[in-house]
Amino acid sequence: MSNYVFSFGPWNIHEGADPFGPTVRDSIEFDRKLEQYKKLGFDGVQFHDDDAVPKMNDMSKEQIIAEASAVKKKLDQHGLKAEFVAPRLWEDPRTIDGGYTSNDPNCRKYAVERSLRCIDIAKALGTDLIVFWLAREGTYIRESKDSVVAVRRIADAINAMFDYDGKIRIAIEAKPNEPMDHTFIPTIGHAIGLGMLTKDASRVGCVIESAHAILAGLDPSDEMGYALAHKKLWTVHLNDQNGLKFDQDKTFGAVDLRRAFNQVRILEKHGYADDGHMVGLDVKAMRTQKADDAMRHLSNSRAIFLRLLEKARSFDTKLEADLIAQRNYEALEMYVINHLLGD
Ligand code: 3MF
Numbered sequence: 001m002s003n004y005v006f007s008f009g010p011w012n013i014h015e016g017a018d019p020f021g022p023t024v025r026d027s028i029e030f031d032r033k034l035e036q037y038k039k040l041g042f043d044g045v046q047f048h049d050d051d052a053v054p055k056m057n058d059m060s061k062e063q064i065i066a067e068a069s070a071v072k073k074k075l076d077q078h079g080l081k082a083e084f085v086a087p088r089l090w091e092d093p094r095t096i097d098g099g100y101t102s103n104d105p106n107c108r109k110y111a112v113e114r115s116l117r118c119i120d121i122a123k124a125l126g127t128d129l130i131v132f133w134l135a136r137e138g139t140y141i142r143e144s145k146d147s148v149v150a151v152r153r154i155a156d157a158i159n160a161m162f163d164y165d166g167k168i169r170i171a172i173e174a175k176p177n178e179p180m181d182h183t184f185i186p187t188i189g190h191a192i193g194l195g196m197l198t199k200d201a202s203r204v205g206c207v208i209e210s211a212h213a214i215l216a217g218l219d220p221s222d223e224m225g226y227a228l229a230h231k232k233l234w235t236v237h238l239n240d241q242n243g244l245k246f247d248q249d250k251t252f253g254a255v256d257l258r259r260a261f262n263q264v265r266i267l268e269k270h271g272y273a274d275d276g277h278m279v280g281l282d283v284k285a286m287r288t289q290k291a292d293d294a295m296r297h298l299s300n301s302r303a304i305f306l307r308l309l310e311k312a313r314s315f316d317t318k319l320e321a322d323l324i325a326q327r328n329y330e331a332l333e334m335y336v337i338n339h340l341l342g343d
């Protein structure tokens, strides 16, 4: 049996809309989604702040906390745990030009206030982990924002959150593009470096999403290794991506099994699960998938992870060491392929 605990967010069960066409499946309400978690093999729930408290912008702090506490009860009833909460700063008109990096001071103020409410929600749900997917913290034209000012503004927002609560930690989900042309925190090196501009770098870590690393032209397992070396890999968003195009959120391992194997292997080798971190899957069903089986991408991704875990555990490390010592990397490569193919 594995010691891995799996999580996903309610947005991973979705209606199939894309920028060129409408939804193709009925929406499933949040309570019905919660019922699916255990059946699909998952114990952790990832949240956007408004996944937990949908109308939060129209509510007082007290109302928000009351509603989030009611969601916590539902999680308890299902035996589920909230893994993190992420402020959704990319839909409101006030975040059209970014949240923390907006050129409009009133919009920046909104972004920070919304983030403090996100902390209230996280605490009510029983987690101290906040995720920053910095969706619109970037530009469409380089001249529209000063990148020095922008990076400092993100650090200032983090400081305001640390001042508000002494316990919360922030995991930054780096992504190089989409929706923006360029973002200010495109890779995990940027995310970890940003922590050093804040008042407490020990509370800034990261989330690595496989597809985001691939979009940056990087190998996701190396991004994970970099973060693990810094003890900053606090959660992951595993999925797959077929080259440099829109963010696809494909089933984990569906495009490149070897690349997926190396991600599982680096997590396993360096005790990721033993340190209490969950394995998050940020995957979407294909738009063509019929509604009656539109959650299979989640259980499939988990099953592929577990099969690759067996492969990581049965990898012949003695042979690997011998081949490395001989610098016989051709033989090592063939061994990896044969091992993945089942020989
Ligand atoms: C975008 C993403 C996001 C984040 C989510 C939580 C909608 O590419 O991956 O999914 O994962 O906002 O941080």
Ligand code: MG
Binding pocket: 173, 209, 237, 282
């Ligand atoms: Mg993600």
